[in-house]
Amino acid sequence: MEKETKLWLKEGDLVFWVKKSSTATSDTISSSAFEDAVVAVGANAVYHVALVVGGGQLLEAVEVVHALPSKGVVRQTLSQAAADGGAGTYLEFFAADLSVDVRYQSAQAAFKKLGAAYNDVFIETCVDLKGQEAYYCCQLVRKCYEEAAGRAIFPTRLLNFRSSEGELIEYWVSYFAERGLEVPENSIGSHPQQLRDSVLLRKIGEHRLSCLGRTLTMARYVVPKDVTSALNFIAGARVKPSGGGRSFTFVEARTGKALCEVPTSDEKQVDEAVRAAKAAYPEWAALSGLERGKVMHKVAETIRENVEQIAYWEVRSNGKSITEARIDILSSADTWDFYGGLAPTVVGEHMPLGGPTRYAYTRREPLGVVGGIGAWNYPFQTATWKIAPALACGNAFVYKPSPLAPITAVILAELLTHCGIPKGVINIVQGEKETGEALCLHSDVNKVSFTGSVPTGQAIMKMCATRNIKPVTLELGGKSALIVFDDADVDNAVVGAMLANYLTQGEVCTNASRVFVHKSVVKEFTDKLLTEVKKLATKVGDPLLDETRMGATICQDHMNKVLGYIDSARKEGATILFGGERVTPSADEVKEGFYLSPCVITDTNDTMKVVREEIFGAVLLIIPFDNEEDAIERVNNTTFGLAAGLFSRNMRRAYQVAARLNAGTVFVNTYNDVDVAVPFGGVKNSGFGRENGMAALQHYTSIKSVYVDTSDKLESPF
Known part of the structure; x- marks a missing residue:
């Protein structure tokens, strides 16, 4: 039975590995000649000790410095140390009864010893x-x-190399003879038992090791109660800002009130995060894909264990309903599982080149440090879509969340670190335009993935070619459309139109605000749609309530922007069939939040602003059309090309129309469906590159070609 340890380890504490025989009660029996010999020197089973240099309650994340025969003096997490040097059945923890300053200075002294060789002599x-x-x-x-x-x-103490009968132990005679030394009898030396028995130490706990003493059983990750302080995450820990005190206020969409101050990471702190990623990258990249995949599967499992708390903070971050948030978080867990499974497949190819002596092969190599800039509508999922495939390929990551949803990306980073991803592999920097610019311009960032607006995407492309040319992935939104043909199942089409416009309060980049409906079914469609939209309008409110189906718009400015589109439609002659108004919930806590009723508009024409521009709100436009050619032409009449959809019982028609729609994703008899196995991205001004699926892996590796000739003599053309 694993023993749970509920103690805090601090800098300067000591961790002892203890091994006892499984059959004897004596502490002096161990299972190998070396261990027996070490025990004889110290007359006890304790044979290894490490110094804590980074504390905490989650044992697997505690950092220690210790000396290993194969590696010398190293700094590792406790779980890594247990795997590398923990040949024991349990750990004992001791606190040093010394000043805090001495404990801290001892930890600092340990850092200076990193890289020193291992001393195989006790003297x-x-x-x-x-x-x-x-x-x-x-x-x-x-x-x-x-x-x-x-x-x-x-x-x-004086070292003892003799048995209880007074004879020199043969192991030590051979040991020192191999080193050209006499057995150092009665020499002054040290032994872990000596430290353990010191009056300056007091035992504060123990923890049993699992899997024959090779690894620690990880404590369950728990989302911290306070997730809003120190929202920068660098080198495995939350850190205070270094941006000269600059910050911005994060206002919660649900309540309309300030939740916290968020530090703005300046160029110096972005550089600190990039340097941490660059330093951590080699360790992560050196692992096999299978080893990285195992950690990523643990991430997926841990996300599922914490789905309620993560979903809670996702709601407080961007105002979507708790029902949707749970789906997003579970989908993110699937993403980590998917790329954990694909990590071992990131390999090259072998190509014979004619004859028995010539061949070539390719290597799929990680890019190094990758930068990511995320969106606010799916904060946790967007971070996952970028970070998971990048880490599967062996990269390190510096991620900047949207300033409108800064919280859950930090939870993800903490969770990743908890699950064993080396500190520094994932870093979070908060900020606005200046922070993003510093990340894109940094010479040690080798790729940038961005989700957001077209103007920002254009600026990012330019910056990514300024100091060092780096590839970019851009997902830039759209002005998507849904076609309801005359042979469609109208009830299903209504459901599809709802999915295409009202998820996450309409703040979805693939949303099909333009719903083209064949004239023969437009009345039936409109009547049935209005019935469903009116039902939905009764479920607008506090997104933390399970019965809520539409939560709060992200912020006051965006709420006013959506209302502005509705007002422009009205002024240009369109008809507001329903909704499009601010909603004030009755509960005091949320009555100042940014809530809108779902809106349906008709009587539009293709020149209206509301038809041409991306609204990014819960606004559905019903647009009649005459025939298939008319619909396809009008759907494609946009500078965007992210998604499109159609409803038809005729699958031949569906197949042919899907091929003609200029979009990165086409939905047939459904809408806003998503699966991690399917690539996602757009064409035209909706950007390029793909997230999800195996296609995403191509954007996080470079291909190296290697030519080989094994012939005895290479012929010269000269």
Whole structure:
């Protein structure tokens, strides 16, 4: 049974690996010759110790510095350390009864030792057989505390290399003979048991190791209660802003009130995040795709375990209904599973070139540090769509959320770090235009993925060619359309039109605000649609309530923009059949939120502003058409090309029309359907590149071609 540890580890604490025989009660029995020999020196089963340099309650995320024979002095998370050096059945945790300053300084001293060699001799001198600086695990701890306190903290002892019968243990005779040394009997040295028994230490807890002592069982991730403070996330931790005190106020759409102040990351802090990503990238990229995939599957599992709390903060971030938010979060979990499964498939190809001696092969290599700038309508999902495929390919990521929805991307970053993705692989920087510019212009950012408006996308393309030419993926919205043919199932078409316009309060880039309906069915369609829209209007309100189906528009400015489109339609001669007004819920907490009733407009023409421009709100336009050619021409008459849809019982017609619609995605007898396995993106001003599916992996790797000739003699053409 795994023992849950509910304690905080702090800088300067010590972690001991303990191993006992499974059959004997004595602490002095271990399972290998080396361990038996080490036990004999210290007369106890404790044989390894690490110094805590980064604390917390989640044990797998605690950072330690220790000395390993194969790696020297390293800094690792506790779960990594358990896998690399934790040959024990459980861990014991000790706090040092010393000043906070000494504990902190000891942790800082440990960082200075990183990279030093491992000392395979116990004697007091911290050098290896070549005279180079080197440390055994307990030597490291003693030296770090000594440097911090300016004096000896832990006493030394005379080392014993003899059995209980007084005979030199054969293991040590051979051990030192191989090194050209005499057995250092009665030499002054150190041993983990000596540290453990120190009067300066007090035991504060223990934790059993699983899987034969190789890994830690991870504590369950829990979304923090306070998620609004220090919303920058760099090198594995929330950090305070360094933008000269500049910040912006985040106003919650649900309540219309300020929720928190969000720091603006300046160029210096963006550089800090990029440097953290660049430093962490090699470790993550060096893992096999299978190893990365295992971590990503853990991410998916952890998201599902926390779906309610993440969905709660998604609602508070952008105002959508809790019902939709749950779907978005679960869909995001599927995305991590999907790319976790694809991670091992990111490989190259082998190509024979004629003859037995010539061939070529390709390598699919990660790009390095990738930058992402997200949207506010699907904050958690947009971050996932960008980060998951990038990490599957071995990249590191710096992500800037929209200033209108800054919270849940930070939760995702914390969750990723909790699940074992190395600190620094994922970083979050908050800010507005200047922050995004600093990210796009940074020379160590090798790709940028952006979701947002066309003008911003154009500016990003320009910036990404300024200092170093880097590829971009752009998802820039649209002015999509839905065609309801005369042979359509009208009831299904009404449902499709609702899906095409009222999800997330109409704030969906693929939304088909232009609904072209054949004249022969336009009255039936309109009557049935109005019935459903009026039902929906009764379910506009507090998005945290399960019965709500339409929540709050993202902010007051955008609410006014949507109302402005409705007003322009009215002024240009269109008819407002229903809705398009501000709604004030009765509950005091949300009555100042930004709520609109679903709107239906008719009597438009193709020159009206509301027909030509993207509304990004809950506004549906019913537009009659005469024939198939008329519908296709008018649907394609836009500078955008993100999505389109059609309803028809005639699948031959559906197939042929789908081929003629200028859009990255076409929905047939459905709308706004989505699956992570299917590529998503647009044409024309809707952008380029694809998210989701195997296609996304192409945008996060570069292909290297390698030519090989194995012939004994290479013929010269000269």
